[in-house]
Every structure is written in structure tokens, then in C-alpha cells.
Amino acid sequence: xxxxxxxDAIHDAIEEEMRRxxxxxxxxxxxxxxxGAFKVTKGLFQEFGxxxxxxxxxxxxxxxxxxxxxxxxxxxxxxxMQFADFISNAFTQIVxxxxxxxxxxxxxxxxxxxAPSGGNVHGGPFHSQNPEAWxxxxxxxxxxAPATAYDAKGLLKAAIRDDNVVLYFENxxxxxxxxxxxxxxxxxxxxxRARLARDGEAAxxxxxxxQVHDAIKVADEIAEEEGKEVAVLDLRSLMxxxxxxxLEQVRKTNRILIVHEDHLTGGIGGEISAFITEHAFEYLDxxxxxxxxxxxxxxxxxxxxxxxxxxxxxxxxKLKKLLAY
Numbered sequence: 001x002x003x004x005x006x007x008d009a010i011h012d013a014i015e016e017e018m019r020r021x022x023x024x025x026x027x028x029x030x031x032x033x034x035x036g037a038f039k040v041t042k043g044l045f046q047e048f049g050x051x052x053x054x055x056x057x058x059x060x061x062x063x064x065x066x067x068x069x070x071x072x073x074x075x076x077x078x079x080x081m082q083f084a085d086f087i088s089n090a091f092t093q094i095v096x097x098x099x100x101x102x103x104x105x106x107x108x109x110x111x112x113x114x115a116p117s118g119g120n121v122h123g124g125p126f127h128s129q130n131p132e133a134w135x136x137x138x139x140x141x142x143x144x145a146p147a148t149a150y151d152a153k154g155l156l157k158a159a160i161r162d163d164n165v166v167l168y169f170e171n172x173x174x175x176x177x178x179x180x181x182x183x184x185x186x187x188x189x190x191x192x193r194a195r196l197a198r199d200g201e202a203a204x205x206x207x208x209x210x211q212v213h214d215a216i217k218v219a220d221e222i223a224e225e226e227g228k229e230v231a232v233l234d235l236r237s238l239m240x241x242x243x244x245x246x247l248e249q250v251r252k253t254n255r256i257l258i259v260h261e262d263h264l265t266g267g268i269g270g271e272i273s274a275f276i277t278e279h280a281f282e283y284l285d286x287x288x289x290x291x292x293x294x295x296x297x298x299x300x301x302x303x304x305x306x307x308x309x310x311x312x313x314x315x316x317x318k319l320k321k322l323l324a325y
Contacts, residue, residue: 287325
């Protein structure tokens, strides 16, 4: 076992998979000699050279286009969007080309798209977005969003080995704040499986990425203050999401709070809420409640950004209302 940060886990997953499979390569803006904007790819250029660690122009559409082309030739590209916000520049390449190739021609596109996302870093509206819902809505794509160092490594390794296009949303706020002991031996985390991060019977908070940590803290506080044990379900995978575990928690706790950093309207929380209402309505003892980012661009000002985000205080307030219903 070795203590690794969330950032270390991502780096190690890339490094190990590039050593394991010579068809795996990395490309993106400043991922080479500079080591990446956040130093996630530090040292990879020196180990693997300019053929397998490619610095690209600032052209996200071109990065994904090259990724599709090389994947068609049998390679396994890892394409980095320096910030998830700019993935929109490659939108048609992802949703109209990469996502549909298998259905149009029966050809697999084994490609990973890394997207550093999330706020709480005072990056403003162009460096703080969480655009995962765009891609959850696009058939042919898989979407994951790890909250822990273990899942950051295991999900990325699974994504690289997957024969489908996988969008990997890594939360910038977690890079150096989250760390844990990771096994030395090889492991993966199965895409499509949620994780019960905290057990409980009074209610369930369904969440993912950075909000998992706030949800656990809130649940611990509620247990200490009110003696009510609240479960926290970490989705990990947003498409496909774990319908079985969601329904198990609805049947067990009968109260659901959905939390995510993405905007409230059109976020994945609405889809999960609809799924529960359609398939397990009779088990609910209270309305499904949600806490999410506001329906505005992410502010640059730290106080305004905090107002925008689904903070621990907001989660706790909504959870108390849910428990009291």
C-alpha cells in the first residue's frame, strides 16, 4: 500500500496503462514537456517520449478528431481537455462522430476523454463548469466521475481498457485534497457500479464527485446531533448509472436527497429522480429533494461562487427538511 493523492492516482493509472499496452498514448495541451496544467502528466513525456505523449495545438475539436482516427487504427488514445469547459469546442466530434461510430459502422472507438471539471477553485465561468449531463444524454458514450483516489485510479484504468468512448470527469478541487492508501497490485473499478460510501436507514444522499465528501460530513453531523443514520451513495458512474443500487437504497431508506455540482435544471439529478419516481414511487415517504449548482454561470468572486455551489450548509439544511417531512 502507498499513500496517493487523487492527482497521483490519475497519473499512476495513465503511466501503468501506457506501460501495459503500447497502443495507449496521451495527447492534449501542455501534457508533454510541461507536465500538464495541473502536473497530472508530469514525467510521462520523459518516460514515453514525444510519440506517445503528444503536445497539441489549442484545438479541442482537432484533439478529439485525431483521437477518433487513431482509435479506428487500433490505438487507445487518452485525450485531455485542459478544462472541461472547453469540451464544447469538440462537441460535434464527440456526440455526432465518436458516439455514433459503432452504431453506424460496427467499429469500436476505444478512447478516453479526460475532463478536469468543477468549481471551488475561483476559476470563473470558463474554468469551473460541470458539463457531464450533456454527455449522459448522448447514446454511445460512457461517463464516470470519481470521488476518491481509489476510484480515480480504478475507473481510469477501466476506461482505458474499455472499447467504448469514456468521458472521465476528474474534479480539480480534489486533486491534492484527497489522499488514501492504494494497493500496489493492479486493479480496476467496474464502470456502472455505485459505491455505498456510508450506510444508514433514515435517508439516502445520492451524489458523486466532490459532493461525496460533503455528504459524508453532513451525514456524520446529523448522526451526532439527531441520532439518525443517513446513507451516502456515490454513483461513480453516471452513464450507465447503477439502477439496482439506487432502487435498493430507496426501498431501504424511503427518503432520497440528490446532490450534484452541475446546474439544477437539466442535471443528472432530474433523471435519477424521474427513474426513482417511475420505478419505486410506492417506497417513498417524502418527496425526492435536490441540492445543486444554481442556474447561472459559475461566478469568479469567491463569495458569489460559494453562493452558487451546493455547500455543506445547503446539503444539511435540505437533509433536515427531508428527515422532518
